[in-house]
Amino acid sequence: MGKTAKIIGHVIGNIVSVFISLVVIIPLVVLFVNSFKTSAEANRMTLSLPTEWVFENYATVIEQGKLVSSFLNGFLYATCSVVIIVIVVAAAAFVISRNQKGVNRFLYYFIISGIAMPINNVALMKVMQAFHIVNTRIGIILLYAAINIPLSLFLAYGFVETIPREIDEAAVIDGCKPWQLFVKVIVPLLKPIISTLFVLDFMAVWNDFTMPLYYLNNSRKWPMTLAVYNFFGAFENSWNLVAADIILTLAPVLLVFVLGQKYIVGGVSAGSVKG
Amino acid sequence: MNKKKLYPWYFASGAALLFFLLCFLPGILGIAYSFTDWNNFTDEINFVGLKNYKAIFTGNSEYLKYIGNTVLFTVVTTVMKTVFGLALALLLTQKFIKGKNFQRMIIFSPQVMSYLVVGLVFKSMLHPTTGFLNDFLRKIGLGALAKNWLTDLHLVFPTVMTVDTWKGMGYIMVVVIAGLLSISPEYYEAASIDGASFFQKLRCITLPLLKPVLVNVTVLNVTYGLRVFDMIYSLTNGGPGNATGVINTAVYKEFSKGNLAMGTTLSSVLFFIVLALLYFIIKSMENKEVEA
Numbered sequence: 368m369g370k371t372a373k374i375i376g377h378v379i380g381n382i383v384s385v386f387i388s389l390v391v392i393i394p395l396v397v398l399f400v401n402s403f404k405t406s407a408e409a410n411r412m413t414l415s416l417p418t419e420w421v422f423e424n425y426a427t428v429i430e431q432g433k434l435v436s437s438f439l440n441g442f443l444y445a446t447c448s449v450v451i452i453v454i455v456v457a458a459a460a461f462v463i464s465r466n467q468k469g470v471n472r473f474l475y476y477f478i479i480s481g482i483a484m485p486i487n488n489v490a491l492m493k494v495m496q497a498f499h500i501v502n503t504r505i506g507i508i509l510l511y512a513a514i515n516i517p518l519s520l521f522l523a524y525g526f527v528e529t530i531p532r533e534i535d536e537a538a539v540i541d542g543c544k545p546w547q548l549f550v551k552v553i554v555p556l557l558k559p560i561i562s563t564l565f566v567l568d569f570m571a572v573w574n575d576f577t578m579p580l581y582y583l584n585n586s587r588k589w590p591m592t593l594a595v596y597n598f599f600g601a602f603e604n605s606w607n608l609v610a611a612d613i614i615l616t617l618a619p620v621l622l623v624f625v626l627g628q629k630y631i632v633g634g635v636s637a638g639s640v641k642g
Numbered sequence: 643m644n645k646k647k648l649y650p651w652y653f654a655s656g657a658a659l660l661f662f663l664l665c666f667l668p669g670i671l672g673i674a675y676s677f678t679d680w681n682n683f684t685d686e687i688n689f690v691g692l693k694n695y696k697a698i699f700t701g702n703s704e705y706l707k708y709i710g711n712t713v714l715f716t717v718v719t720t721v722m723k724t725v726f727g728l729a730l731a732l733l734l735t736q737k738f739i740k741g742k743n744f745q746r747m748i749i750f751s752p753q754v755m756s757y758l759v760v761g762l763v764f765k766s767m768l769h770p771t772t773g774f775l776n777d778f779l780r781k782i783g784l785g786a787l788a789k790n791w792l793t794d795l796h797l798v799f800p801t802v803m804t805v806d807t808w809k810g811m812g813y814i815m816v817v818v819i820a821g822l823l824s825i826s827p828e829y830y831e832a833a834s835i836d837g838a839s840f841f842q843k844l845r846c847i848t849l850p851l852l853k854p855v856l857v858n859v860t861v862l863n864v865t866y867g868l869r870v871f872d873m874i875y876s877l878t879n880g881g882p883g884n885a886t887g888v889i890n891t892a893v894y895k896e897f898s899k900g901n902l903a904m905g906t907t908l909s910s911v912l913f914f915i916v917l918a919l920l921y922f923i924i925k926s927m928e929n930k931e932v933e934a
Contacts, residue, residue, distance in 0.1 A: 377738040380733060380736060380738060380739060381738070381739055381740055383733065384730075384733050384734060384739050384745055385745070387730065387745075387749065388745045388748045388749060390808075391748055391749050391751070391752060391808065391812070392748050392751075393774075394752075394763050394764065394767060395751070395763075397763070397767060397774050398763055410772055411772045411777065412766040412767055412769065412772060412773055412774050413774050413777050413778075414774060414778070451660075454656070455656035455657040455660065456657055458653040458654065458656060458657070459653060459654035459656070459657040459658070461649070461653060462649040462650060462651065462653040462654055463654055465645070465648075465649045466645040466646070466648075466649040468645070469646075469651075470651040471649070471651050471654065474651065474654045474657075474658050475654075477658065477661075477662075477666075478654075478657055478658060478661050481661055481665050481666070482861075482862075482865065483861070483865045483916050483917075483920050484665060484666075484669055484913065484916070485669075485865075485868065485869050485890075485909060485912045485913050485916055486665065486668070486669075486869075486909075487668045487669050487671070487672030487673075487906055487909040487910070487913070488893060488894075488897065488905070488909065489672065489675070489893065489896075489897055489902050489905040489906040489909060490668040490669070490671040490672035490675055490906050490909070491664065491668035491672075492902075493668070493671065493675070494663070494664065494667055494668045494671065495664075498663075509660065509664060510664050512660055513660040513661055513663070513664035513665050514664070514665060516657050516660060516661050516665075517661065517665075520657060535648065539648065545647070545648055545649065545650055545653070548648070549653065570754055573756075574754075574755070574756030574757070574758075574759075575756070575872075576756060576757065576758045576872045576875075576876070577871055577872055580894075581897070592756050592758050592759075595758060595759065595762070596758055596762075596876070599762055606766055609762065609766075613759050613762060613763065616756075616759065617755060617759065620754050620755075620756075621751075621754065623754075624751070624754040628747065
């Protein structure tokens with residue numbers, strides 16, 4: 368009796384989990400299937416397979432959606448801002464986590480308060496105008512770096528604490544200056560958290576849509592998200608093309624996700640579990 | 643060893659400077675501008691006191707509706723994501739589930755999509771006549787359940803919140819799984835020997851030990867929910883009418899109209915709400931710890 372109940376429980380558990388996985392994956396499948404349909408067929412966004420596979424949709428999208436230039440823009444913004452984030456956050460996390468007193472302590476709480484702080488876009492516009500970085504690539508890169516610093520620092524801070532301090536002492540006895548200690552000894556040990564930050568911040572910047580909407584009015588500087596939105600506006604009735612466009616936008620970030628999965632999950636959990 | 647010399651504060655100055663200039667300063671300036679009549683049509687900026695705040699909080703202003711929507715969105719999505727994320731984490735750590743890792747990856751995957759893409763995809767799938775969902779309901783004989791998901795005034799907000807939960811629950815699941823795996827199995831073994839049921843173990847071992855994790859994800863979800871913009875902009879653009887309007891879509895609207903002071907006042911109100919809610923969350927967590 369107990370055994371049968373257990374088996375039934377296991378079967379139900381498996382059915383429920385598979386059902387939820389299906390519910391989660393269906394939108395992506397619908398999108399994928401429709402990206403190969405003709406315009407008339409894709410008008411009905413259904414799960415049925417295309418009667419005729421139209422691979423040209425992708426070629427059309429690349430040509431008409433200016434995807435190459437927006438891809439390069441998005442890649443440039445994500446890479447540059449992530450490099451800035453990793454450098455400043457690694458340095459900050461190192462000293463702040465090692466010496467949690469005085470100025471360091473103040474700087475830590477000051478910066479991580481940004482995790483909760485909403486961005487005041489209207490006033491930010493004024494500040495960016497004052498620095499003459501509105502509608503510039505450098506402006507959007509610095510902005511992305513700035514807004515992603517608080518959460519990144521929070522995650523990196525927890526990680527530095529796991530590196531034993533004896534390592535620092537040994538290095539100092541060997542005659543290391545602070546920056547030598549950081550660059551030669553600490554940075555190599557930070558690799559796991561740097562990978563995590565790289566993946567998380569890359570995805571955050573790549574997927575963002577608000578900042579270019581406010582601060583880049585020149586379509587030649589738009590990243591992929593905004594190009595997709597613009598494309599959607601122009602081709603609202605050609606869902607096959609919109610679907611292909613979205614799949615192409617998703618591809619790079621899905622690739623980063625698949626390659627960096629273990630770091631994303633590791634980093635997210637390391638930062639949160641420490642609490 | 644002198645800590646000040648070995649760990650000089652200026653190593654943190656790059657991060658602090660960037661954060662100060664492009665996050666903190668605009669935040670403070672925004673609050674200052676909320677007391678002015680700053681707009682795109684005149685060059686002058688005049689001090690007007692609390693006029694903008696009065697416009698928001700007096701009478702039947704549509705802004706109150708946006709603030710209400712923002713809070714409702716935050717509370718409902720935070721609760722739904724946490725409940726589903728927790729349930730999925732508990733389910734997908736059971737030994738008898740086949741292909742756990744693959745399913746975890748699938749359920750986490752919407753997290754990597756941009757809100758813009760999520761909005762567009764669901765817009766098409768929820769289309770009343772041609773969308774996947776209604777089509778599917780009709781095919782399995784439940785055509786009566788087919789609805790105007792995104793244009794029906796009463797349905798649209800629950801729909802938006804469900805889509806947001808669909809996207810965000812995987813994140814909670816992953817974080818909670820990591821928390822679950824860090825709990826020593828000995829606790830459960832001891833409880834089993836004492837004859838504890840699944841729910842007793844959940845209430846007395848799992849949930850208390852997961853508390854720090856749950857506090858963290860709650861704070862993240864609450865701050866996300868209050869600041870929501872991309873999701874709603876791409877899915878409904880605040881409509882129909884102002885049924886799904888939130889503070890940040892209103893800010894964008896005011897910004898587009900050139901009413902900069904009103905935009906920054908709404909942002910400031912958002913800032914104060916975030917502050918108040920976080921204070922409330924942190925306080926209530928502290929109290930519980932004292933009781934325990």
